[in-house]
Amino acid sequence: MILLHHLRIGRSLFTVWQLEELGIEYGLKVYHRHPETFLAPPELKAVHPLGKSPVLEDGDLLLSESSAITTYLLEKFDTENKFSPPREDIANWANFTQWLHYPEGSVFCPLLVKMLLLRSKQPHITLTPYSERETALHLSHIANQLGDNENILGDKFTAADFGMTYVVSLAKRLGLLDSYTSLNDYLERNLARPAFKQAVEKAVE
Amino acid sequence: MILLHHLRIGRSLFTVWQLEELGIEYGLKVYHRHPETFLAPPELKAVHPLGKSPVLEDGDLLLSESSAITTYLLEKFDTENKFSPPREDIANWANFTQWLHYPEGSVFCPLLVKMLLLRSKQPHITLTPYSERETALHLSHIANQLGDNENILGDKFTAADFGMTYVVSLAKRLGLLDSYTSLNDYLERNLARPAFKQAVEKAVE
Missing domain, CATH: 3.40.30.10 (Glutaredoxin)
Structure with a gap:
């Protein structure tokens, strides 16, 4: 098991x-x-x-x-x-794979840096601007990709929503979601799933 | 094309x-x-x-x-x-997939933080110990996985070596490889490939 x-x-x-x-x-x-x-x-x-x-x-x-x-x-x-496009549908499958890698591969690091900066209550000359620039870039990118859809790849809930929900939930904990209504809604929808x-x-x- | x-x-x-x-x-x-x-x-x-x-x-x-x-x-x-195990060989393929995700998913972030700290010439109360602890953890983990093998998954060069070579090369640029002879050799071998x-x-x- x-x-x-x-x-x-x-x-x-x-x-x-x-x-x-x-x-x-x-x-x-x-x-x-x-x-x-x-x-x-x-x-x-x-x-x-x-x-x-x-x-x-x-x-x-x-x-x-x-x-x-x-x-x-x-x-x-x-x-x-x-939970994912079949591999034979290679363009959609490749796009899915990209969004599967993206949360941990690109979004998590600036969020983690932000978390460690907040915890220390001390800014840093390069890491503070890095985390601010990159968290804003990625949250905007996720919001643009989401658009008016229910899920990150459109109407259908897929396995790409697991990691995405995680990084969006972390962004919320860090107080970064205030100006992203659609990401707040996305988070609420997913956390309400049975x-x-x-x-x-x-x-x- | x-x-x-x-x-x-x-x-x-x-x-x-x-x-x-x-x-x-x-x-x-x-x-x-x-x-x-x-x-x-x-x-x-x-x-x-x-x-x-x-x-x-x-x-x-x-x-x-x-x-x-x-x-x-x-x-x-x-x-x-x-360059990878066939998907039918699911245990080896899953292990390969893990090592494919690992460089960007886990190793890159502490290296990037280290790079930004070095560039700024200013340490930070939480981020300096984070980057020191995590870079040491991951470089040891990679060296243990490599052991006496030529490649990260053993005798055979696979696509898991691409990302691994990248993070090891970044670690070298940041001056972190001094006590990792096998990682230096691994890097030299891969960068010498035609x-x-x-x-x-x-x-x-």
């Missing part, structure tokens, strides 16, 4: 959500952050050398990198292409 | 390298950074709203995100699985 190593509070709740959307039977092993440093506990290092989460275990296979986990889950369990609520029930202690 | 929008100096040289390894016919459009800010020129914004590189154009398809570009190139051109040399000849003006 699939076992998800799930660290509270963070990215891996969005992997629990995927498992719920895909209707996969899975187990959860929950870890908690250090109350002061907010770092992952050493027990996660025993699971995976990076000591981070999410980590997915499926038999002998141990997978990290959230978008790689999504890709694997789609390949193994989404055989009817409910599968997300089930994930919260199971994974948030 | 494939057209690669290529910004000097940066990540997209490693996409040129992929095109050379795959033996694809392609065109290059070269852009230069602002000499002082080191930012991309506004002309790239006309190509893609993020104004970054690499951007791959293939007919009507416009793709950003370097690992998504790699995934697309493999799907379309590497039909004999010269396809990389051809990429440099075509793309470095």
Whole structure:
């Protein structure tokens, strides 16, 4: 059976959500952050050398990198292409793949820098302008892509919405969504999905 | 024909390298950074709203995100699985996918923060320890994964080596490789590949 190593509070709740959307039977092993440093506990290092989460275990296979986990889950369990375009539709599939990589590949870093700057209450001569410029660029880009659609790739909810919802939720926590009504609405819609609520029930202690 | 929008100096040289390894016919459009800010020129914004590189154009398809570009190139051109395990070999393919996502998804951010800190000559109370802890964690993880092998996934050179070579080359530029002999050797081996040399000849003006 699939076992998800799930660290509270963070990215891996969005992997629990995927498992719920895909209707996969899975187990959860929950870890908690250090109350002061907010770092992952050493027990996660025993699971995976990076000591981070999410980590997915499926038999002998141990997978990290959230978008790689999504890709694997789609390949193994989404055989009817409910959550992504079929690979034969190569232009749409390539576009989907781009939006699957984009949240962690491009958006997460300036958000993380913003979070660390806020936590320290100290600005920095190059990192503050970097995080301001890049978070604004990416939130505008996401809002433009979303347009009046329900989901990031149009009418249909796809696996590209998992990572996107995560980075938009992080932007909200950092107080960056005030001028992005459509992103607020997008977030509310996705967090109201039954599968997300089930994930919260199971994974948030 | 494939057209690669290529910004000097940066990540997209490693996409040129992929095109050379795959033996694809392609065109290059070269852009230069602002000499002082080191930012991309506004002309790239006309190509893609993020104004970054690499951007791959293939007919009507416009793709950003370097690992998504790699995934697309493999799907379309590497039909004999010269550079990745076949998808039917799902455990090896999933592991490959994880290592394909890892450089941009996890390693690039602490390296970028380190670069911006070095450029500013000013440390920061949370970002300096973040970049030091995370760059050390990831370089050790990469060195452990490499072990005594020639390539990141073992004997065989795969597409997972493209992104990995990029982040290792960036780590070297930032002076972080001194205690990682095997990563230095790995970098030298890959940069000596004929396809990389051809990429440099075509793309470095």
